[in-house]
Amino acid sequence: MSAPVVVRVEQPGDVPHIRDIVAHAFGQRAEADLVDRLRADGDALVSLVAVAEGGELVGQILFSRLPIAGSMGRVTEAAALAPLAVRPERQGMGIGTALAKAGIKACTARGLAAIIVVGDPKFYQRFGFSAAVARGLRSPYPGNAFMALELKPGALRAKGTVCYPAAFGAVPVEEHP
Secondary structure (H helix, E strand, C coil), X not given: CCCCEEEEECCHHHXXXXXXXXXXXXXXXHHHHHHHHHHHCCCEEEEXXXXXXXXXXXXXXXXXECCEECHHHCEECEEEEEEEEECHHHCCCCHHHHHHHHHHHHHHHCCCXXXXXXXXXXXXXXXXXXHHHHCCEECCXXXXXXXXXXXXXXXXCCCEEECCCHHHHHCCCCCCC
């Protein structure tokens, strides 16, 4: 079942609503604090919200700066997708899918080479994210939940180290099978 939503760029007045959405979606404040810190530190690249009929914000997705350090000083400009949040009572209605698709399109338009996510493989594989593509990358988040999507073909062919912004150090990682 799909709920009609409009996806748009975050506006300053959205911030308290985004905190509420993210905290409720994750059942804790750590991810909401992450969004605030990424924004405050200047690391947020793309922040989109889903707006339902009547103007209620029901979801949010954030992409932050995530350089990938390669050999000989080469840096690949990528983004970290985190978090993707939908109000619990609105989950399963296609809102997360709409946000993910719009976010990938926005990152592509910015000229980014890749997007990295740590999340549920069943959800993110639908958009082309792959643990196999991410295998050549060193990251503090191991396992099949660590996935990559190349926006520029071959961008992640070389090995490298993902350089997460400092804000990520305060967020507990949920393991996915």
